[in-house]
Amino acid sequence: MRSGPAAVLLPPALFSRASSTSSVLEVARSAREAARKLAALPLEDRNDALNRVASALENAKTEIETANKSDCEIAAKPESNVAPPLQARLKFGGSKFRDTIQGVRDLMKLEDPIGRIQLHRELDQGLVLKRKTVPLGVLGIIFEARPDAAVQIASLGIKSGNGVLLKCGREAVGSCRAIVSAIKDGLKTSKASPDVVALLTTREETAEMMKMKEYVDLIIPRGSNSFVQYVMQNTDIPVLGHADGIxxxxxxxxxxxxxxxxxxxxxxxxxxxxxxxxxxxxxxxxxxxxxxxxxxxxxxxxxxxxxxxxxxxxxxxxxxxxxxxxxxxxxxxxxxxxxxxxxxxxxxxxxxxxxxxxxxxxxxxxxxxxxxxxxxxxxxxxxxxxxxxxxxxxYGFGAEVGISTSMMPPRGPVGLEGLVTYRYIMTGNGHVVKSYTGDGAKPFTHKNLPLQ
Amino acid sequence: MRSGPAAVLLPPALFSRASSTSSVLEVARSAREAARKLAALPLEDRNDALNRVASALENAKTEIETANKSDCEIAAKPESNVAPPLQARLKFGGSKFRDTIQGVRDLMKLEDPIGRIQLHRELDQGLVLKRKTVPLGVLGIIFEARPDAAVQIASLGIKSGNGVLLKCGREAVGSCRAIVSAIKDGLKTSKASPDVVALLTTREETAEMMKMKEYVDLIIPRGSNSFVQYVMQNTDIPVLGHADGIxxxxxxxxxxxxxxxxxxxxxxxxxxxxxxxxxxxxxxxxxxxxxxxxxxxxxxxxxxxxxxxxxxxxxxxxxxxxxxxxxxxxxxxxxxxxxxxxxxxxxxxxxxxxxxxxxxxxxxxxxxxxxxxxxxxxxxxxxxxxxxxxxxxxYGFGAEVGISTSMMPPRGPVGLEGLVTYRYIMTGNGHVVKSYTGDGAKPFTHKNLPLQ
Missing domain, CATH: 3.40.309.10 (Aldehyde Dehydrogenase; Chain A, domain 2)
Structure with missing residues (x-):
């Protein structure tokens, strides 16, 4: 299984499920469901999933390199009109392959971005508020023709408990199919579902994804300023903009x-x-x-x-x-x-x-x-x-999904920490607001407690 | 000066500067400039400004209550068609006035939301990264006909180093004019500029503000879901949505x-x-x-x-x-x-x-x-x-500017802490990236330092 061309190893049917509106919807819905379960896994299980993904990528090295070679050959043809720097980014093998896999394993060492208590406060006796970090849900990431980015982004998603819908530049579709197939193979042997990561390959699918506010929580377009602007103007989903860098x-x-x-x-x-x-x-x-x-x-x-x-x-x-x-x-x-x-x-x-x-x-x-x-x-x-x-x-964030130039956080290079949100968790014992209003209102204690 | 009706005390000219596109632009630009200086003031100066605002509001109690009485009388007329709960929210005097002013003074006791070091990390010897909270800039807040909200929002803005453009519900325009006039009087005697706070009174001005991406950093619409949706769909500025509460x-x-x-x-x-x-x-x-x-x-x-x-x-x-x-x-x-x-x-x-x-x-x-x-x-x-x-x-946030139901932070009730962003501040001594790449690349130390 390690020799033939990638096209033979990866039957088109494996990915064709995302080829129409209803299929993208199904992929997004499965990713959300899978992400919900991923979010509930303890850190060791998410790290174990990363480790299995790294091994699966190593095992599929030949298939991935073969697919990548084919992508590079097509890109090198004059009629493909692919600029040399883009061709250079497309190449994925040797030390770049090794470094990328190492990056997945390095991510295992980083602190858990979810489940952190950011605020712990007694509002009154027996009424306690916590603010806890939780994953965003499902990320839709539209990136350039860089196979290593597919690995990085998927890994950041797994570590942070988020589902990821990956859409790569068209020149890298063959390489990314081989990569995502290997990632799914790795996930199959872990406690996380392979549905956590999915690959979209066409512009039509991207357009569909941009409409799925119910299933996609953040879109991260990487590319030209005009492309980022286009995405921002054509979706109601929050966009993390990797805009112009002046x-x-x-x-x-x-x-x-x-x-x-x-x-x-x-x-x-x-x-x-x-x-x-x-x-x-x-x-x-x-x-x-x-x-x-x-x-x-x-x-x-x-x-x-x-x-x-x-x-x-x-x-x-x-x-x-x-x-x-x-x-x-x-x-x-x-x-x-x-x-x-x-x-x-x-x-x-x-x-x-x-x-x-x-x-x-x-x-x-x-x-x-x-x-x-x-x-x-x-x-x-x-x-x-x-x-x-x-x-x-x-910065030590374990790679990045993008750089945001907006004023609102997450800002600057966005890695693990930027892929989470938080939830206010309150515990009482029959507390009602009436007791704290009007004549004879009880005061709040607002006493900060240690962050656990 | 404490007796006559508000309309006499507050010459229209004081506010008419915001009556056309160029004037809203000018107000927003002045707010941004003033906010930049406010952001640089130490906490004690921003707290002092709050104290002076509280006193100025107390001094203007008669004018504010007179203006509010007039607003309430108009709202009570059957032809005004104002629902009783809205009329109740519009009333501003007595204990509500006193509590609102007390709220401004309580805000002085809260921790400074800006200048906090969230991350302090040595990347290599002599190359140090800090992430520090800074104000967002200028907030555009479109709120209901509640005079107390004008005081709360302006105070949160001052404490957090942000400029605020206030647009109140039309029923409260008289009251809010008197309130903003008093706030500006208070600021005049402080180290902050009175331009930090401005009042917009018409829908046309709101529409102008929504176009000023260069000068306004966050829009917070409070009101019906359809209104929030309308704002989200008609501006490129980030929107903090106070949407449906199911x-x-x-x-x-x-x-x-x-x-x-x-x-x-x-x-x-x-x-x-x-x-x-x-x-x-x-x-x-x-x-x-x-x-x-x-x-x-x-x-x-x-x-x-x-x-x-x-x-x-x-x-x-x-x-x-x-x-x-x-x-x-x-x-x-x-x-x-x-x-x-x-x-x-x-x-x-x-x-x-x-x-x-x-x-x-x-x-x-x-x-x-x-x-x-x-x-x-x-x-x-x-x-x-x-x-x-x-x-x-x-929650102990010193009132709130709104409640966000989005997945992205700030989420839930947004008070002081939600009105800031951060900046990465890096200090080196001639460090270049070339040293950390290719053959013989230096490794990063990525050593966390104490948060100062």
Whole structure:
């Protein structure tokens, strides 16, 4: 069973159940039912399920790699018109496969995000309130053509007690079918139901899912800003938006120049198409010449293209920036640069053009950093480090399902902890509200008790 | 200045600035700017502002009561067509006035919801991540004709560092103008700007506000389900929904009957139009006769009308319930009653017809209660106490801006704590991501540090 092509190993019937409205509904309903049971499993059973999923993926390595090879070959054809960076993300094998499986096992070590008591309060004698974290229910995640993401997201769902409906980019359908099949195989031997994870493969199914408010609790679209906007405007289900990443670095007048050059370079070229890559560098006029000369020669060496304001172009080679540059996520080795007269002016620029993702100040002046970090309205406000650290894995969240740039929580990189909600659990012994109102009303004690 | 009618004391010009699109925009922009400064004030300054607001309201008691008297007189006219319960809520004077002001002062005693460190983690030596609570920004709150709500909401906003745009029900416009004028007077003598609080008075202004995604961060509509739905469908701004309250009481087979009767009665008549009042009582068939005979005679005495299933009507007087009754929020002294064969069946009914607000089990069987409280998917799951406890004040949150029935947090009664978000604050010293990737990658330490 380990040799033939994936198409033979995975009969289409296995997935065709999700091919019409009623089938998507059935898949979502089964996922909700399965998720309810998953939520009731103790941590050790959810961790055991993860372990079995990891082993099942290892056992299906050949099938998965074969399916992936086929996906990659199709994507590489000129007529498929798939950009090289996307082709690179599509590849799934070797160390990437190994690291991804390791990621599943690492997740087992993380604390349980559900069942945490966030509040424990006596309202009156014998009347006790607790606030306890519980899973959200069923997550609908629409992600790019990245097979490793299917594994990560499914694992985060299992650990956090949520069902997951996965919809991958069309280039990765073969790989994701093989992966989800293996995950289900792993779950079959565990206490969790294989229905907890399901794969949708067509746009029509995504559109159906977006209508199922009763069965889907959160939609997480990953992709272009326009796609996220489209999803937000076409569903009543809450959306966790992985929107534009217009990240800034402000090089303050008290910046150490070499540090600024290193951080700016890493923030741009370490992974130019990532949403946490820097797009605009704002430079205090007092250090403009010094920084720009150093950064300019580094940029030339690294192949970074500069779109600068007029002042900038006195010190470095590049094209003149136009208004649109300040709100463009290049996704490439291009950076816009602007000289500003003050930190106030830099913050003004960021609050105008930024996308509330991640913004950074480079300075040796701690009080300037404190002002910047308290007044810039982004999910991440950094001081003297690369914007590329904005990532669930780097934060220690056990990978991430997405990055939210909304003001409401969950905000920033969303991992395990962001996939839960809470419930107020109250216990009394015949307590009625009448006793606490009107003349002779009893007072509430509102005494906080230890969090258990 | 304490005698004449409110219309004379409050020149229209004071509020007319919000009478066109550009003026609402200006008000929202000023609120955002003022809120940014408010957010930076230490707790003692925000508490001092609350104290000054309380005093200013006391000083303006005559003006406010005069304006309220006038509102009430207009509402009482038959041609105004204002229902008696609404007229009762509109009244604002005497002990209600005193209690409301006391509520503002009580808020001063509550812990600061902003500036809390929720996570403190070393990612590597010298690279430290903190997650800190910060205000949301500007809240747009559309509430019913209740003058006391204007005071409560504005106070919650000030304490939590948020700007608030208040839009009250049209019957309370005179009272709310006098109240907001006094609040602004109080703020003028404090370190907070009076622009933190603003009053909108027309539907057109509400419609404008719903378009101002750049300046308004959260909209909280309080009112009918259809109104909340309307708001949700007509804005891109996140909405905290105070939707239908279809609350249930399940009288288990192990219920103590007298306790069940007292709790059911309190849950219904203590304030029948509240969203946390019970609408449906589900009774285990094993105790149906016993409970229904006792509850039936109590209901008759209290003037509670019963809409029962056929089995129910064998034991109590009432009309036969139709399908629509199970999803109706009566807002009146009416309750639907259904006999169920098991707790499983009761939970099924609740998960089908409930609105995820507050549901309660009456039982002496702790293990039945545990199952109910872990498997019913509501913001509040209660055991042996009145559903009417679902309220921010009773939970010790310092009043509430609304109750959310969504799955995503903030959920349930939303007070101070629900009006904040968080920001990831990272401090490094030249750290770049390149060091942690590829061959020879440094590992992250991910060491949790004490929460400061």
């Amino acid at each position: 990240c800034h670095i402000f090089v303050d007048k008290a910046a150490e120049i070499q540090k600024a050059v290193e951080i700016a370079t890493d923030s741009k070229i370490q992974y130019p198409s990532a949403c946490n890559a820097v797009e605009t560098i704002l430079v205090h006029e007092a250090v403009a010449k010094q920084f720009l000369e150093a950064f300019g020669s580094r940029a030339e060496k690294e192949g970074i293209e500069i779109r600068g304001c007029q002042g900038t172009l006195k010190h470095v080679k590049g094209a003149e920036a136009v208004e649109a540059d300040w709100s463009t996520e290049y996704g490439d080795k291009i950076v816009s640069v602007k000289i500003v007269p003050s930190m106030e002016s830099a913050m003004q620029h960021i609050n105008t053009y930024g996308s509330r993702h991640t913004d950074c100040i480079i300075t040796e002046d701690a009080s300037a950093a404190a002002v910047f970090q308290s007044q810039v309205d982004a999910a991440g406000v950094y001081w003297n480090c690369s914007t590329r650290f904005a990532d669930g894995f780097r | 609350c249930h009481i399940f009288v288990d087979k192990a219920a103590e009957i007298q306790k069940a009767v007292e709790i059911a009665t309190d849950s219904k008549i203590q304030y029948p139009s509240a969203c946390n009042a019970v609408e449906t009582i589900l009774v285990h068939e094993a105790v149906a006769k016993q409970f229904l005979e006792a509850f039936g005679s109590r209901a008759e005495k209290e003037g509670i009308e019963i809409r029962g299933c056929q089995g129910t009507l064998k034991h109590v007087k009432g009309a036969e319930a139709v399908e629509a009754d199970w999803s109706t929020e009566y807002g009146d002294k009416i309750v639907s009653v259904k006999i169920v064969p098991s707790m499983e069946s009761a939970m099924q009914h609740i998960n089908t017809y409930g609105s995820r607000h507050t549901d309660c089990i009456i039982t002496e069987d702790a293990s039945a209660a545990a199952v109910f409280q872990s498997q019913v998917d509501a913001a509040g799951v209660y055991w042996n106490c009145s559903t009417r406890f679902a309220d921010g004040f009773r």
